[in-house]
Amino acid sequence: MRAIGIILAGGKSNHMGELSNKRAIAAMPMAGSYRSIDFVLSNMSNSHISKVGVFIQYNAKTLNEHLSSSKWWDFGRKQGGLYVFTPTITADNSFWYRGTADAIYQNLDFLKNSHEPYVIIASGDGIYKLDYNKVLEYHIAKKADITVVCKQLEIGEDAKRFGVVKENQDGRIIEFEEKPVVTEHNLVSAGIYVIRRRQLIDLIEKSALEERYDFVKDILIRYKNIKNIYAYQLESYWSNIATTNSYFKTNMDFLKKDVREFFLKQYPDIYSKVDDLPPAKYNLGSVVKNSLVSSGCIINGEVTDSILFKKVYVGNNCVIKNSIILNDVYIGDNSYIENCIVESRDTIRANTTHVGEGEVKIVVEKNERYVL
Template sequence: MKAVGIILAGGNSSRMRELTHRRAVAAMPVAGSYRSIDFALSNMSNSHIQKVAVLTQYNARSLNEHLNSSKWWDFGRKQGGLYVFTPTITMENGYWYRGTADAIYQNLDFLKKCHEPYVIITSGDAVYKLDYNKVLEYHIAKKADITVVCKEMDEDADVSRYGTVKMNDSCRIEEFEEKPVLSRSNIISTGIYVIRRRQLIDLIERCAEEGRFDFVQDILIRYKNVKKIYGYKISNYWSNIATVNDYYRTNMDFLKQEVRKYFFKEYPNVYSKVSDLPPAKYNPGACVKNSLIASGCIVNGTVENSVLFKKVFVGNNCVIKNSIILNDVYLGDNTYIENCIVESRDTIRANTRHVGEDGIKVVVEKNERYAM
C-alpha cells in the first residue's frame, strides 16, 4: 500500500483512574488476550501498510515490551517494518511531546525519509476493524487534503469527550468542534486521518514555527475552511477505551456472540503477541457462565458474565460477577467480586468482598507480590 502508518500511543488519560498509573492506555488489556494497540497494528498489517511508526511516551514500559518483536503483526521485514519512537533530547529540543502535532514534529525525519505518498494517522486506544485501503481510495476520489474517519453515534450517547463534525451533502466537513459541552452533532471523529505526506510535513512544520502543538485544534479546526477536509463514515463496531466506563463496556461487549464472531472468527484477523501458557483449567466445583477465560487461568469458584485475563487464579468458593480481572491476579478463597475491574498482579486476600455500588469499582491491592 502506498502509505506509511503513524500510531499515536503516547497519551495519558486521567479518566482511566488507577488503571493508567502503571501503563499507557494503548497497552490496556482487551478481550482476554489482546492489548488495545493490537487493533490498530492489525489493521495496518491487514491493509498491507509495510512501514508503521508507534509514538510512545507516557508509562511506556509495558507497551514497549509488548512491541519488542514486530513479527506478531507481520512487520518483520527488510524494507519497512515497525518503529517505536519515544521523546528524545537533542541539541535543538529538550521537550517531551507537548501534543499530537508536536509528537509528529519531533519525529519528522522519519516521514522525510519515507517514499510513500500518503500517511495514515491513528490512535492506539480504540477497538475496531478497518481497511485503510478503502479510506485511501475515498480520499483520492474526493481529491481531499485530509480525510477524517467518522462514526455516527447513538442519539443518547455522550459525545462530549470526542471531536464532533458536521458535513454537507458531499461529506465535506464544515464544522469541527473538539470536546463540545453541548454538541450540535452526533457524528464524531474516530481519530483516524489520511493525508498526503508532503502536505503533512508542511502543516506540521508550520505548527512548530507558530508554537502550536495539537493536531486537531491547530490543523483540523484551524484549516477547516482553507483545506478540503472530508469525512469517511464507518458503520461497523468501533469503541474508544479512554475512560473506565468505556473500557468496562468494551470488554463486556465481547461477551456478546456477534461481537466475538466479528473480531475472533471473521476475516481479517486481529493479531497479538502470543504467550506460551497452558489452556485454562477448570477444577471440580468450578461454574462458569457467559464469560471469557484466557489461557493460564485456574478456576475453582463461580464466574458469571466476566472477563478473566491471563494467569488468573480463582480460589475455592469465590464468586465473580460482571467483572474484569486483569492479568496475573490471585483471588483467595471465599472472595466476592461484583461490578469491578481488578488491577493486574493483585493478590486479593481470602474472605474479601469488593462490590461496585455506584458505577464500576477499580480494585488495586497495595501488595508487593512482584516488584514494579
C-alpha cells in the first residue's frame, strides 16, 4: 500500500476509573485473548501497510511488552517494520507529548524519512475491521486534503463523547464539533484519518510554530472551511472503549454470535501476541453458558454470560454472571460475582460477594498475592 501508518496510543482516559491505573487504553484486554491495539495493528497489516509507528506515553510498560515482537502482526521485515516511539528529551525539547499533533511533531523524522505518499492515522482504542485501501481510494477519488472515517451511531447512543460531524451531499465535512455538550447529530469521527504525507508535515510544523498541539481541534476543526475534508462512512461494527461502560459493552458484544464471527472467524483475521498456555480445563461439576473462556483457565464453578481472560482460576461453588474477569485472577471457593469487571492479578478470597448494582462495578483487591 502507498501509505505508512501512525497509531496514536499514548492517551489516558479519565473515564475508565481504576482500569487505567495499570495500563494505557490501547493495552486494555479485549475479547478474552486480545489487546485493544491488536485490532488497529491487524487492520494495518491486512491493508498491506508495511511501515507503522506507534506513539505511546501513558503507562507504557504493558504496551511495550505486548509490542516487544513485531512478528505477530507480520511487521518483522527488512523493509518497513513496527516502530514504537516514546517521548524523548533532546537538546531542543524536554516535553512529554502535549497532544496528538505534538506527538507527531516530536517524531516528525519518521514521516520525513519515509517515501510513501500517504499516511493513515488511527487511534489505538477502536474496535473494528477496515480495509484502509478502500478509504484511500475514496480519498483520492474525492481529491480530498483529509479524509475522516466516520460512524453513524444508533439512536440513543451517546455521541457527545466523540467528535460530531455534519457533511453535505457530496460527503464534505461542513461542521466538526469535538465533544459537544448538546448535539442533534449522530455521525461521529472514528479517529481514523487519511492525509498526504507532505501535507501532514506542513500542517504539523505550522501548528508547532503556533504552539497548537491537538490534531482534531488545531488541524481538522481549524481548517475545515479551508481544506477539503471529507467523511468516509464505516458501515460495519465499530466501538470506542474509552469509558468503563463502553469497554464492558464492547467486550460483551463478543458474546453475540454475529459480532464474534465477524471478528474471529471471517477473513481477514485479527492477530495478537500468543502465550504458550494449556487449553482451558473444565473440572467435574463446572457449568459454562454463553461465555468466552481463554487458555490457561481452570473452571470448577458456574460461569454465565461472562468473559474470562487468560489464567483465571474459578473455585468450587463459585457463580460468575455477566462479568469480565481479566488475566491471572484467582477466585476462591463459594464466591459470587455479578455485573463486575475484576482487575488482573487479583485474588478474590473465598466466600466473597461482588455485585454491580445498576452499573458495572470495578473490583480491585489490594492484596499481596505475589510475595518474595
